[in-house]
Amino acid sequence: MGFSRSHRRKRILLIVDAVALALAYAAMITIRFNWYMKKEWMAPLYTMVFFMEILFATLVNVYNSRKYDYKPIENQDPLEVFVGVCKNLFILFVFLIVTLMASKENAYYFSRLAMLYLVILDFVFVLSFRLIYRAILKKHGNPDIHRRKITALVYEKDIESVKAHLGKELASEFELEAIFTLDDSYNADETRIFDDYEAVLNREQLIERVKESGCSDAFVCIPDKLEIADYVRNDIVRRLGYEGINTYFGLSIDGLWVTGNLIRGMGYYQAVYYSAMAKRCRVLGVDFAVSNVENAVLYVRSHIQDFFGKYICFCNVHTTVEASENPGYMNIQNSSALTFPDGQPIVNRIQKAGFVKAERIAGPDFMDMMFKSTMDGKLSHYFYGSSEETIELLKKNLPERFPGMDIKGYYSPPFRELTPKEDEEIVEMLNASGADLIWIGLGAPKQEKWMAAHEGKLHGVMLGVGAGFNFYAGNIKRAPIWIRKIGMEWLYRLFQDPKRLLKRYVISNAKFIWKVFVLKK
Known part of the structure; x- marks a missing residue:
């Protein structure tokens, strides 16, 4: 054998x-x-x-x-x-x-x-x-190791998102073999007609195509807000079960797909953790929201209308120290709709304060999860900031990496102070785009000051992500995941750009240690 x-x-x-x-x-x-x-x-x-x-x-x-x-x-x-x-x-x-x-x-x-x-x-x-x-x-790649073939059954509007996620993230257990649409078999608009002759015939043909694909498993992606969701689930399970095909269902809450880090064991039950985003922890005077990336994205998506006209900050050690020495900048950070900890030393202080499950929420990580989450096209994006070269790379890379994203536009502003007229024209341009998420890449502290100055003027929510533009443009390489896990991404960045970052890191980190451990602030 x-x-x-x-x-x-x-x-x-x-x-x-x-x-x-x-x-x-x-x-x-x-x-x-x-x-x-x-x-x-x-x-x-x-x-x-x-x-x-x-x-x-x-x-x-x-x-x-x-x-x-x-x-x-x-x-x-x-x-x-x-x-x-x-x-x-x-x-x-x-x-x-x-x-x-x-x-x-x-x-x-x-x-x-x-x-x-x-x-x-x-x-x-x-x-x-x-x-x-x-x-x-x-x-030499990762050849099939006990990989079972799986087919996906989805509605047309989710097909690009499912194809991207399942095609890249199934690891070694499954291999995506085929994707079939549910629209003809279970028309989402015909909520009252379940068993007409044509629909039943289409369902039989759908199951036959799944059988012909040779798959032992099927992943069914049905949004929970769909009125006929329960009927579709029960009917598909019954039909696939007769053919000996295992069925997996994508879980959603309020129309948003549930990822692994949102699942928590509650005794006998498995529950979806739905954060109220109410926990705050103060570090050097800055009030940080306590959460993780998945929950932060889910919260922003599900409360998007509440954030329109407001701004979200991602505050690292450098900007935290700067805020502690500048009352105006501190007020900007604490006046945001949410300020997330974008630095492992800050997360360590939050965990020491009793929030043991707090995690780092870096701007690029938030962007990645939000981009994946919005490949269904339900929320739109606009990218404001950085250089023309970076913007051109973003135009090329984002649609390829995140198909289905609804991107309303890109704009690289002049590297100088804008006149009042220019600023007014930019506000009109951003509002006319209709974008829900306006990503700001002007670098700290300029981007936070810009967002605070435009609070209430823009229809979408502003998110200051600094170097995030460069990571997704590809002109700056992100640290590998294992380096991020041990909290050493700053060192990786330092080797990439020592001239610009050495002085900042040495001074900021020294001040942070002095204020936190010596002055006990």
Whole structure:
């Protein structure tokens, strides 16, 4: 009986770790003893330790690979690989020490310095080899690993959004095989006619097409606000069930699709967490909204009319420190409809204040989630700011990356103070576009001052996202996710633009530490 690809990769990972451990062991013997065993008992003892190490490492890897939440190494980011190696080696050396201590004589003779070298070298070699193996797998792609074919059943207006999300984010469990529309089979406008002859025939043909696609599973995307939603769900489940096809339903609330981070366990139940966005935490005088990216986007979308004419800020360490020293700028930050923490040190202070589930809500992350959420075309966008070059890149990249987005326009203002007439013309232009979300990329603190000066003048909601324009234009590369996870994106940015950011980061971070930890503000 042959092995599947996933099994072969697990076996190769065992070999990779075994080779890394063997090289680490050889390096330890070389450094500690220079391959010269003074006593005749040393060679048997250290050989026994080597084989025990290989055995325990194999057992640990086999156990981890059988866990329900096992994640293939090519799907892990470097931080996850690092954490995994730390956990595995910790368990390995606990096993090894316990085994040695079971025989007091072996524990007495085994060199402590040799053990220290072995710990350090094992970590270096195993981590390095795993990262190299991961890079090789990533380079050669991620072939099907137990991937089941899935088809999507959606209404025409959601087809681009579903195609983009399912085509890129199904990971290793499913592969999107086909997308079929529900409009002819379950016409959303004909809420009273469920079983006329033509509709029934169309439904039978729809199920037949799903069968012919060879899919074992179907994803059904029906907005909860649709009047016939319950009828469509029940009818599709029944029809697909007769054919032995599993059915998954996209969940929505108030017409907005529910993402993974909005699901919370409530005892026996799984619930959708719907934030009231009422929690505030003050850091250096700035009142930050406590939430996460998914909830923030859901809240803004579902309350969009309440935000018209107002502005939203994303405040990092630099702008927080600047606000703490400038009462006018502080008033601008605290007069916003929402001010989100765009900096890990700020989030750390919020968590220390008792909001343990608070997360960083960076402008680019908010943009990404909002762009994905609005691929259904229900909300429109306008991009105001940055340079002509960046705007041209945005025009090219955004429609390709987020098909279905309703973009009303782009405008790069002059790099000078606008005259009152020019400003009035810009206000008229933005309002005439009818955009719901007006993204402002003028850089801090200029963009916050601009938004505050135009509060109540614009019909849409203003969002100051600074360098967010450049990230989506592609002329500045965003830090990898694993770097963001450990709160080191600022360092990544510093290496990209040291001349501009070095002085800002050194001064701002020093002031933040002084004010927070010394002055206890």
